[in-house]
Amino acid sequence: MIKITDLHANVEGKEILKGINLEVRAGEIHAIMGPNGSGKSTLASVIAGRDSFEVTQGEIEFEGKNLLEMSPEDRANAGIFLSFQYPVEIPGVSMTNFMKAAVNEQRKYKGLEPIKPAEFLKMLREKAALTGMDSTLISRPVNEGFSGGEKKRNEIFQMAILDPKLAILDETDSGLDIDALRIVSEGVNKLKSPDNALILVTHYQRLLDYIVPDFVHVLYKGKIVKSAGKELALELEEKGYDWLKDMDI
């Protein structure tokens, strides 16, 4: 589905990603772990197309397309979804209008007519129920006054509506208590299918108790230094990241 080859990226002239190689196939769940500042969020942002990051070398191929040549909105409409570590508040824009604009742009991209209001409202209700999103939040401005847990749940709610092929969850577990983590994880698991794929960017192992990855990668100083099965996460939990410092990178 997505193939990242020798990806280098800079932010404000400083190289953060120093040659990432990663391939994710349909149906797979990959976890990317690593200490603070290793480049995990940068990788997520580069895939989604944030323009403050400059790709200096390498390629990202998504379903045969050159992703790096696409605008963020085209990437989204092609099936990429980024769940933000810090979801953005947008005063004055209601969740309903925000999601209606997103759904209709996606439909336009697929050559479909705009969604009918009744159908749209039905979809909002269904997806809110599926992801445990409080339906009173839907009429409110985007993320404004939402609690930390509500914001993260809102990300998964949007993911449910847009039904992406590849979802990247950037530190979705941060700021969540155990109950909220369980609800958000249940939502994600319900959305998982053999046709889509997930990249979980996380610091801690605990999210992986709820969403079980097929592969775990350790990112350190802008490179993937170790890849293995889900048992690697447990090992990291036990040993921490200090052992990385002894490696010659």
Added chain:
Amino acid sequence: MSYKDIYDIAANLSESLFPCYINCFRDKAFDKIKNSGFPDFKQEKYKYTPLASIFEGEYLPVNPYEWKKPAESDFPEVSDAIKIYTVNGVCINNEIKSESGFVYGSLVLASRECEEIVEKHYNHLADNTDLPAALNIATALSGVFVAVAPGVETTRPLMIINIVDSDSNIFSQQHNLFVFGENSIAEIIECNIGISDASTLTNNLSEIVIAQNAQVDFTRVHDKGLLSKHVSADYIRQYEGSSFNHSNIIVGGGLVRQNTEVHLIEKHCYSNLYGLVIADEKQHVDNYTFIDHAAPECQSNELYKSILNDKAVNVFNGRILVRPDAQKTAAYQSNKNVLLNTGAKIYTKPQLEIYADDVKCSHGATVGQLNEEAMFYMQSRGISKSTAQLLLMSGFANEILDKIKNPEFKEFVLSRIEKKIRN
């Protein structure tokens, strides 16, 4: 013709149009102009919008007996509103009507048919030392009169549609008078439209009297062509327990200068002033507001917002005066601006003068760009850059647009703003 010629014409025509209790103000007002001239940049109040160069230009006077019917497609549709049309300042229906609680019509007729009320209030609120106002008092020959009797709750909005329609550089003026009786309730919508590409000048003045416990909602929209120049002043006087909402939305117009003065002269008045400016190209917009807290225990809230593109210039000068007797005043002011590029300019100036010691007052101003994080957030959901910008701008404007009570008129304003933003 210069404004001096226009004064001569007014002096000739005014006697046949208005009674002497109105005409008696003209000479003194004109003397003021002769003595001090129009304000240039040296006068603080007009620093960024010197009016001298505008008023000292050459214009054609409007014949107060003549009007031509404009094309109706340009009008906003508010189906349940009572409508008053003026073309180049002149009321096109020369009659006084009584409908749904309103008494309304041409000021020329009202000055005779409703003499008692017009004589009591005409030129009792306007600031005769302000030069554009003085010119209006000296030379205006037409206007709109609206009154609501004490205790009357009007059932429909009253909509005034002012149209400037001329192929030449005409100079049009209106002197409007609004009188809302005790305990009355009313909603007024004023729409200023231009169907002219000429370099027209408009100098309107409104006096608005709000008696004890009356509740008045006043929404005004400016949407004229890029060559038009529009100067307008509202003088509002509020009596005990009254409440007033003033929403002032400026979308079009080459130059728009709006003075809004609210005098809270008895206790427990409540006043909200909202403003929205959407300007681009070389538009120049200047809002001057003055809230005079002259009585205790009144509250005023002021929120002005703008979105500026291209080389547009916006000025906000918000003066609040809390007089020594106005204890327990609450006065809040906020001015928020979004600049879409480096060519646009905003001059913002709060001006608080507080002479009472037990008051709550605040003011603040912000200038920023569209939030880049929010832009990326929306784009990452598949929303195109232009739609994301539109959503953000509408979101910013909504805080003001939500104050528009009438849903159809709100829809009309939204469509004009959306059209403007999309271009």
